[in-house]
Amino acid sequence: MTPPVDMLHQTRDSEPTDGRSGPVSAVEGASPVGTEDFSLRFAPRHYRRWTPAAVAASALGGIAYLADFSIGATIGVEHGTVNAVGGVLIAAVLIFVSSFPLAYYAARYNVDLDLITRGSGFGYKGSIITNLIFVSFTFILFATEGAIMAQGLKAGLGVPLWAGYAVSSLMIIPLVVYGMKLLSKLHSWTNPLWLVMMFVPLVVLIIQEPGSVGTFLEYSGEEDKGVSFAAMMLAAGVCLSLTAQIAENIDYLRFMPPRTAQNRRAWWTAVVCGGPGWVVLGATKQIIGIFLAVYMISVLGQGTDLAVEPVNQFMSEYRQMMPGWLATTLAVILVVISQIKINTTNAYCGSLAWTNIYSRTFKRYPGRVWFVVLNVGISLALMEFNMFSVLSFVLSFYSNLAIAWIFTVAADIVINKYLLGLSPKVPEFRRGMLYDWNPVGISSVILSGGISVAMFFGVFGDGVAAFSPLFAAVIAVVVTPLAAVVTGGRYYLRRSDDGIDLPMFDADGNPVDDRLTCAITGESCERPDMVASALPGPDGERQYVSSLALTLDVSGEHVLPADPPRR
Incomplete structure (x- = not known):
């Protein structure tokens, strides 16, 4: 029964x-x-007893990942400074625009992105598709960050990479099982130290060697490429793989307190900063990654293989202002702190996604902790297979799927809910209230994701391959409202009444x-x-x-x- x-x-x-x-x-x-x-x-x-500032700080604490530095360095080496920075900025604008409505809905209605997705075009079971997209993001990013930490342990302590992979993975499990309560404390304690260690040495380096800025601006990449929009879009494609980061931030933003007249300004500030605002810091880190890679290659004469590894970037930066042993020690400490901050978030959010997939598929719930172990295990396997060596390709491919999902949900919220009125404004997520499958979101993701991936692999010619992420976004924004109009919005709500006489919201519009x-x-x-x-x-x-x-x-x-x- x-x-x-x-x-x-x-x-x-x-x-x-x-x-x-x-x-x-x-x-x-x-x-x-x-x-x-x-x-x-x-x-x-x-349960939501945190202040808006505390929630935003926790959401942004996960942005301490070092993959941004590697991503920036990789696209900088390949495409040159101007093209790489242009790609970073294009990606940042697209990510901010698509992330804002999702962050608002999570904070306002206190639900994660899976629950939002259910009622925003996919249906009760249809959002399992997008959960698979998201969970793959968490273990790809986990593996990337774990590999970076292993590189740091090898450079600083001589730990073999295979052992470093294991250490960087297994140490995360006990930190994650206690959820938001422990993660909030972890990020609040480590954020100030991380910011100081990250940005102060950079400022000192630029003051000591102002010529490095000119060298950075003039760098044209390994192949001495000129400025081109196609190169910018290739760079943007790598950066856009991080579009799904908003889903991790939302796992924190759902714990925002109710919005009232008294906390309205603080509430909105926290939503913007902890939601789409993450991309400002992310883009900044990517540009710094480009700068440090150019500095290592053009000024220090180091190879590109070292220039794309964050631990070597920081050691090179620190060595210009302190003894080598101290530079190595601080670089390793920074890498370890960053890896812990982001991979606790990756493991936590991945466990939530796996839980959603498993429970709706098998009608069983063994507990989130089991899925923490599963997600960490998959990430460890990717590290041992050296995914870091093909990071740019993996992220470029993945960006098409992430964009298809995020832009579909964003389009449903902005266009179908508010402009067309075909989608219910309140994000419904409960079984029985929704149809299992909604063709609006599913058709959008299949078309935008499928066409852009085919484009990425050159099916439509090499000339347009670079623009596959942009096409993914455009197709999602067009197909989502078109499908809603064609279906007349019939497949959103299975029922219009949940059978409860009590109101759902208070006088301020917050869930009661x-x-x-x-x-x-x-x-x-x-x-x-x-x-x-x-x-x-x-x-x-x-x-x-x-x-x-x-x-x-x-x-x-x-x-x-x-x-x-x-x-």
Whole structure:
């Protein structure tokens, strides 16, 4: 009839109570130590106790990754400074524009990008497709950062790469299992140190050697290429692989407190900075990566293979102002701090994505911690197979899929929800309220992703291959509203009423914190996470079911019937 209750109960706060109020025990798995973090579901108001600034700092803490420096160095060496910087800026604009509506929805309605995607053109099961795109981003970036840390351990301590890969992977697992509570503290403690170690030596280097700036601006790459838009787009294609980074930031932004008249300015500042604002810092790091690579090649006379490795970039930078042993020590410390900050986020967000995929596919929920281990294991395998050596190709290919997904969801929010009114403005995510599959988002991702990938591999000629990411964005923005118009928006909502008489939002438009008791688990959940059950209670009374319990309801007997077909 229903999933075993021991799969669903969690004892974070206290035992559940009957009725609409009282202590809450969050339904998130079987862990007795609070290691789950509201995966699969709405982040309840009682749990969201952080300030807007704290949430934004946690979201931006994951932007400490060093892949940006390697990406910048790689495209700089290949295309020259002007083309590389142009590509970085083009990518930054596209990422900011597409990320903003997603960040707003996550913060306003306290749901992650998978839940937003469900109600923004893909359907309850359709968003599994995009989860696969996202989870691949988390382990590709994890493997990249882990490889960079292993390079640092080898350069500083002589640790073999294979052992460095293992160390950089396994050390992340115990840091991630406790979710947002520990990650928030980790990022708040390490952000100031990271910023100082990252930017102060660069400023000192430029002051000591001002001629390095001119050398940087004049660098034309290994093949001495001139300025061209095609080269800029090739560079942008690599940078655009990071489009999916907003999904990781959203896993933090969903814990934003309610927006009120009192915190309105702080709330918006946090959403912009912690959401699309990440790309400002990301683009800055990529340009610095170009600068350091050019400095190493043109001023220090080092090879390009060393110039694209962040640990060597930092050691070369530090050695101009301090003894070699200290430079090496600080470079290794910076690499380790950066790797921990980003790979805790990669492992955490990847575990959420795997959880969403598994639970909806198999109607079981073994707990998020198992998927932390799975994601780290896949990342470790990629490191051992030396994915870092083909990083530029992997990221360029992946960018087409990431753009297809993100731009489809962004187009559905901006165009279909607000301009056309064909998509429901409130992001619905609960089983039974949505159709399993929505052709709007699915057709957009298949067409934009499929055509742009074919273009990337030269199917339409080498002349347009460089522009495949741009075509992915354009096709997604065109197909998403077109599909909604053709289908008349019929495949968004399976039901228009969730069977609960209580309002969903308060006077300020925030999700309310009224509580209802889940008929399956007995837990007390907040109203936005609940839906009426199709089964009446023992005395014929109306019952309610939490979104997670309904996800794991194998029989489907609690799922409300669909509305009559629209004529």
